[in-house]
Amino acid sequence: MTEDTAEISLTVNGEPVSRSVPVRRHLTDFLRIDLGLTGSHLGCEHGVCGACTVRVDGVAVRGCLMLAVQADGAEIVTIEGLSQSAEVADLQRAFEECNAAQCGFCTPGMVMTAAELLAGGGVPSREDIRDHLSGNLCRCTGYQAIVDAVESTARERAS
């Protein structure tokens, strides 16, 4: 069996990328294997844990539920790109200060998801923050410090 491949062209963290990829390869494997962007993690590969969350055309999505070929023409931002742009430098600093990461495996996905909530503006309630993060599994922290980090960033931005 020879693996079916397809040519795709997309933008990843602002850079144009063209590759030939196996049609069955999901977006996260493409980012990790083909582009070496290992900040997106695989925790379940069935769309529950959120560790693979990336931004596709402005929306936070699960990279494991999307095939690389479906990202043809798309604009992708990964945790590496988000960090480099300093778009959420304040949030990342708050994560550090609140100790909102332990093993750090869920953290890139958590930051991507929280960035989306914060981009909506305002100061969400702790309950709203918890609701918004409820698709991202963290096995270490118990979530409170993550909620603290998101809440303090929102307050800081609003002030």
Add this chain to the structure above:
Amino acid sequence: MSAPDDGAFGPDSLVGKGVARPNVRRLIHGRGRYTDDIDAKGALHVAFVRSPYGHARINGIDAGEAAAMPGVVRVVTGAEIAEICEPMVSIAAHRPGHKSAPQYPLAVDLACYQGEPVAAVVAAGRAEAEDAAELVVVDWEDLPAVTDMEDALAPGAAPIHPDLGDNLAFQHSIDTGDAAAAIAAAAHVVEHDFVFGRHTAVTLEGRALLADWDPVEERLTVHQSHQSPYQMQDVYSRHLGIPEHRVQVITPDIGGGFGLKINVHGEELAVAAIAKMLGRPVKYTADRLESFLADCQTRDHRATAKMGVDADGRITAMDFDNILSCGPYTAYIRFGLAEGMMAISCAGAPYALTDYHARTRVAYVNKGIVGMFRGVGVPVGAAVTEVLVDQAAAKAGIDPVEFRRMNYHPQEAFPLTTVSGYAMRRLSLDRCLEACTRIMDYGALRAEQKSMRERNVWRGIGVANFVEAAAYGPVYYGPSGARVSTQDGCTVKLEPSGVVRCMTSVTDQGQGTLTAIAQIVADQLGVRMDDIDVISGDSATTPYGGGAWASRGMAMGGEAALQAGKALKQNVLELASSILQTTPEALTLKDGEIRDAATGEARMGLAELAKVGYFRQDTLPAGIQPELMVTRHHVPNTPYYVGCGVQGAHVEVDIDTGFIKLLGWWVADDCGRVINPLMVDEQIRGGVIQGIGNTLYEHLIYDEDGQVQNATLADYLLPMAGEMPDIVIEHVETPLPETELGANGIGESGTIGSIATLWCAVNDALRPLGAQVTEQPFTPEHVLDVIAKAKAG
């Protein structure tokens, strides 16, 4: 929080400060380096062929079609691995009667649990390896599976391993006084049945390793997501016959451990053996389905327990009959007995009872292997005790908080050995209880509970104790025969520019241990956190030790770091005194300078001293040998260090739906001296939430044939942000008397305490209905069942 006023560390000290983790920033920025992120040129990938049956004989393996698939390099069977790799045999020398069969890295003739690996396909990529694995034809002979622990131990039950004779892995009893007589004579007796469901660790990063064999130097290098590189160096060396100095195990960033990654799994030995076989790098990462099936699992206990109380409300006796299943083998290298032994050894420990009988029996069944997981049996012992205590208090008509207070060991009784055999120098449960009930405003919650009940709202308040033996030492593991290192070490080196490097045997899976070690050493040497770096997780270059297990990072590794820092400080001052023509006692270290101890005047920078020590030894008096790197180890001479705490929970049970809502959570914990409250609080919070998950949601469900029914994250429920409460913490700090640092373990106490507390809170809500939960997790069905049963009388 009130820091201990013992003068050991002053107000300016870094010890006790909540400094952020220097090494967390890169994780937050997506720059972590986990095992699967590491590439090796020409690496091959492994997919395992696994048993689809709970119990089956392997009559043959036809790998012809698989081996011919594109990208496939080799298909390796269990028999081929067994030719170059010794099987795992986990028998505790200090536990007479314990028996276990050899466990092959890949099953050879017999598969004993669903998901047991039986063959490995090695290919250029993981996807190709998985394609080919589907084409490996195994001639299976399905055998009857035994999955129920009591069926497994019933007379006449077919043994999973015929050579062992039966399915009883081990049994042990504790008899102190005469529990039966004391219970018969008690004014009040309570009795309860318990089921603790089987669950699993669910580290977000699956187990992973990259093994590389250099056939020229005959050298094995393994990058592995594991809590102890030293243990794995030892295991690979012995099982593959490689001299130990040619085995290097590196543990990079680890995506969650929780005890799971201190176990040894067959796939890990198989991957290293395949690398040796092929002379190429070989990589394997467990996917989520594989993790559910083949990661070591945990708990799976049943128990019946009784407690006797006299007319004055004093607990006199307890009887605890415990049974658990451990899978088809006792887990390598720490055995599968501790779940039961720890449960019966910690039960009753907070209280001054006099008569105790307990028994644990461990059954072989055709389910996954039970290994180490956060808390190891202590949550079970604590929950059983605390549930009975609440019931006894209710029967005696005494408030459960007051009942606990009056039954604690009196302070004058310490040091003491409990009826279950725990040796304790002191406990601070009375202070923890005061702190916990104060921060939760216990009296107000009780008043509110009463008024809510009148409105048919069923709220429960749980307040539960735990006593935890942490940081196990050689008194326990030495006689077991297991090659488990109970010491930890730290090397501290002054670099020529005056900054400091530490190398520690402790590993950090996010607990913050390395940060705390930096604080301790920086404090001794008078340098800033920015001027110190800590290296960990390399069996070849760091001091030998245990790694991370049994909440030992601070208790052992912290003490080793303190002693190493002190020793380097002494060396620095001696060298400085010879340069400055004074005595070491007249000098001290602060803010990167060697200073006059009396006046604080700066005499010489650390960088200047290091320059002399490394480059200008010619300027030193004859005979002076600068020693600017020192190593110290710490090994306790006690079996363990005892910690304790009290947790409080406030819950609401919807008696129409069976759903349980968490309204509030409080913790008062004594883990000795707190080195970094930011890290300690997070260990407690994460541990509490994990315990809540274990108690409310997590259950790995097997059917009677040994088939897992819910091996996805959609079907196996875990705590998510939306349902979890904020947790209020207060520290009761009693510096551990056994060490100079005085820090005890904290990694497991949150989990241990929260399970007992939730059992108590839910039962407190249901008590007026005459109902009590008996099975963990407390599913809505179970809650409705016990309510219906109570209504039916």
